Amino acid sequence: MADSARSSVRRAAVIGGNRIPFARSNGAYATASNQEMLTATLDGLAARFGLEGERIGEVAGGAVLKHSRDFNLVRESVLGSKLAPETAAVDLQQACGTGLQAINYVANKIKLGQLESGIGGGVDTTSDAPIAISEKLRKKLIQLNNARSTKDRLAVLASIRPGDIGLAIPSNGEPRTRLSMGDHQALTALEWQITREAQDELAVTSHHNLARSYDEGWQDDLVTPFRGLERDNNLRADSSLEKLAKLKPVFGKGEAATMTAGNSTPLTDGASAVLLASDEWADEHGLTPLAYFVDSEVAAVDFVNGHEGLLMAPAYAVPRLLARHGLTLQDFDYYEIHEAFASQVLSTLAAWESPVFCKERLGLDAPLGSIDRSKLNVKGSSLAAGHPFAATGGRIVANTAKLLAAKGSGRALISVCAAGGQGVVAIMER
Numbered sequence: 414m415a416d417s418a419r420s421s422v423r424r425a426a427v428i429g430g431n432r433i434p435f436a437r438s439n440g441a442y443a444t445a446s447n448q449e450m451l452t453a454t455l456d457g458l459a460a461r462f463g464l465e466g467e468r469i470g471e472v473a474g475g476a477v478l479k480h481s482r483d484f485n486l487v488r489e490s491v492l493g494s495k496l497a498p499e500t501a502a503v504d505l506q507q508a509c510g511t512g513l514q515a516i517n518y519v520a521n522k523i524k525l526g527q528l529e530s531g532i533g534g535g536v537d538t539t540s541d542a543p544i545a546i547s548e549k550l551r552k553k554l555i556q557l558n559n560a561r562s563t564k565d566r567l568a569v570l571a572s573i574r575p576g577d578i579g580l581a582i583p584s585n586g587e588p589r590t591r592l593s594m595g596d597h598q599a600l601t602a603l604e605w606q607i608t609r610e611a612q613d614e615l616a617v618t619s620h621h622n623l624a625r626s627y628d629e630g631w632q633d634d635l636v637t638p639f640r641g642l643e644r645d646n647n648l649r650a651d652s653s654l655e656k657l658a659k660l661k662p663v664f665g666k667g668e669a670a671t672m673t674a675g676n677s678t679p680l681t682d683g684a685s686a687v688l689l690a691s692d693e694w695a696d697e698h699g700l701t702p703l704a705y706f707v708d709s710e711v712a713a714v715d716f717v718n719g720h721e722g723l724l725m726a727p728a729y730a731v732p733r734l735l736a737r738h739g740l741t742l743q744d745f746d747y748y749e750i751h752e753a754f755a756s757q758v759l760s761t762l763a764a765w766e767s768p769v770f771c772k773e774r775l776g777l778d779a780p781l782g783s784i785d786r787s788k789l790n791v792k793g794s795s796l797a798a799g800h801p802f803a804a805t806g807g808r809i810v811a812n813t814a815k816l817l818a819a820k821g822s823g824r825a826l827i828s829v830c831a832a833g834g835q836g837v838v839a840i841m842e843r
């Protein structure tokens with residue numbers, strides 16, 4: 414057991430996690446709701462760990478895209494599940510950091526003695542996205558609802574102009590810059606001189622690693638079949654550099670146009686959940702922890718004024734976490750870096766290797782240095798599995814816990830970039 418895990422007064426044990434297979438949007442789960450997917454995932458966890466009818470301390474989770482009916486999404490999912498109805502639940506949201514933050518929330522409460530057991534996770538669907546009506550029409554409808562007389566109601570109705578009638582469809586854009594996340598990242602990739610070839614190579618490795626993990630039975634903890642799916646349907650086991658080289662760029666312009674549908678995550682639907690507990694609770698339930706959730710850090714960057722790339726916050730969060738634990742970037746057996754885009758991973762790694770970035774932006778005397786790339790996303794990551802925003806953190810933590818358990822002992826670094834210029838990172842150990 415590594416020092417930082419041992420020194421905690423109470424540890425947050427990761428008992429295990431699961432997820433439904435992830436599906437490309439508008440496909441297998443086109444008619445599935447967030448609640449249906451999260452409930453199925455919670456039921457999967459309950460069945461696997463004998464939690465049916467059991468009161469869990471708290472379930473934390475969320476979705477990035479929510480309908481107004483989903484204001485209490487996690488609690489409603491718990492009520493629909495086989496967990497005891499007395500299980501409390503909370504909704505959290507930090508864009509793609511949601512799942513990892515939910516797990517961090519539960520882990521911290523366990524460490525503080527506020528919880529003995531908890532579940533952290535998340536769900537998202539871009540197929541069942543919440544389409545709203547235009548702002549003007551919405552305001553008129555509120556006036557209509559508040560009108561006290563028929564005359565007032567008719568007056569409001571008469572004031573509605575054809576131009577007021579419209580839809581507000583959620584987009585992948587940053588509200589303050591109006592650029593999509595892909596277009597933002599294309600600029601960052603150019604800044605760090607990340608080539609199309611290097612991005613495609615990372616994408617192929619992700620597909621091959623995930624395909625191998627299925628072949629070797631690693632993904633035996635998925636909740637299957639779910640709506641007919643047995644495995645992530647974005648996975649292309651036959652992915653190759655030649656096939657990826659044929660794809661046209663979809664983000665960025667001119668020399669920034671290096672990102673394609675193949676080296677960017679697809680829009681995805683899915684859910685994940687992870688069971689955490691104190692050592693005592695695990696013992697009482699005859700469950701053996703796979704690993705421990707040691708600590709987490711969050712950072713934000715000023716992308717609005719162009720001071721930093723939108724998805725570069727993990728590059729800042731990781732050194733803070735390393736400093737708190739007296740660790741170097743090389744002190745890890747596994748690196749799980751969420752592949753929002755291949756170039757996001759590569760820009761982050763390049764920044765840590767850069768003496769200028771590390772000195773001027775991180776205030777370090779020496780660069781953090783490079784990582785052993787054979788330890789990176791060894792069972793594939795979001796490029797291959799897909800990225801249902803809030804569900805990615807749970808996928809990564811559950812996978813990392815299994816990796817550490819299989820190895821017997823070791824330490825892993827997790828990094829997840831998020832919209833709004835934020836990043837959530839964590840350390841796990843066994």
Ligand SMILES: CC(=O)CC(=O)SCCNC(=O)CCNC(=O)[C@H](O)C(C)(C)COP(=O)(O)OP(=O)(O)OC[C@H]1O[C@@H](n2cnc3c(N)ncnc32)[C@H](O)[C@@H]1OP(=O)(O)O
Pocket residue numbers: 507508509510585594595616649652653656657660663673674675676677678679680753754800802830831832833
């Ligand atoms: C949210 C946060 O907080 C932080 C983050 O994570 S940031 C990341 C958030 N996520 C995103 O921004 C999603 C980005 N992705 C997208 O918007 C879309 O998937 C996209 C614009 C990149 C592509 O959309 P699309 O064009 O509908 O994709 P799709 O039709 O599936 O693929 C286009 C072509 O590429 C091909 N293709 C895709 N992946 C491939 C691969 N790995 N190998 C070979 N071919 C591939 C497809 O077969 C398809 O070919 P055809 O046109 O011949 O059918």
